[in-house]
Amino acid sequence: MSADTIEPGGHRPDSRRHLLIGWWSVFGFGALGLSLELLHGFKVGAYLDAGNETRRLMWTLAHAHGTLLGLVHIAFAATLGLVSIAADKLRLVSRTLVGASVLLPGGFFLGGVRFYAGDPGIGVALVPAGAALLLVAAWTVARSLGRRANAAQGAKRGHR
Numbered sequence: 001m002s003a004d005t006i007e008p009g010g011h012r013p014d015s016r017r018h019l020l021i022g023w024w025s026v027f028g029f030g031a032l033g034l035s036l037e038l039l040h041g042f043k044v045g046a047y048l049d050a051g052n053e054t055r056r057l058m059w060t061l062a063h064a065h066g067t068l069l070g071l072v073h074i075a076f077a078a079t080l081g082l083v084s085i086a087a088d089k090l091r092l093v094s095r096t097l098v099g100a101s102v103l104l105p106g107g108f109f110l111g112g113v114r115f116y117a118g119d120p121g122i123g124v125a126l127v128p129a130g131a132a133l134l135l136v137a138a139w140t141v142a143r144s145l146g147r148r149a150n151a152a153q154g155a156k157r158g159h160r
Contacts, residue, residue, distance in 0.1 A: 018077035025070025033063040058112025066105035096137040103130030
């Protein structure tokens with residue numbers, strides 16, 4: 001292991017950061033979901049009228065993606081406690097996850113604030129960038145985990 005690799009069980013300031021982001025995201029986007037349920041329950045026209053179907057869809061997608069990304073942050077923090085990952089990969093994943101957590105739900109939410117003839121507003125243009133960042137993070141973690149597992153298997157075979 002190189003000096004820039006953090007070992008499992010070592011000091012993980014990024015774990016705490018992603019746990020905080022994750023749990024606050026679950027809280028915040030859960031509150032958004034509750035707000036949407038209240039708009040629905042009180043039959044608020046700006047949310048329920050037939051002409052506002054795009055808003056309803058965009059805000060529901062913002063709630064769902066934001067909550068899911070909060071859980072991804074929590075899973076990433078838990079992953080850091082179990083495996084070693086190179087510091088440069090850790091920085092990349094951390095930054096891309098944070099970016100995805102802003103752009104994906106933010107783009108959906110903004111797309112529903114102002115929309116045109118059933119099409120989402122310009123804010124929805126943020127969504128593909130957020131999705132790409134999420135895929136970069138997932139690919140980097142999966143690839144790092146695969147390399148570590150293969151290296152461990154090779155080391156076990158060499159000691160037999």
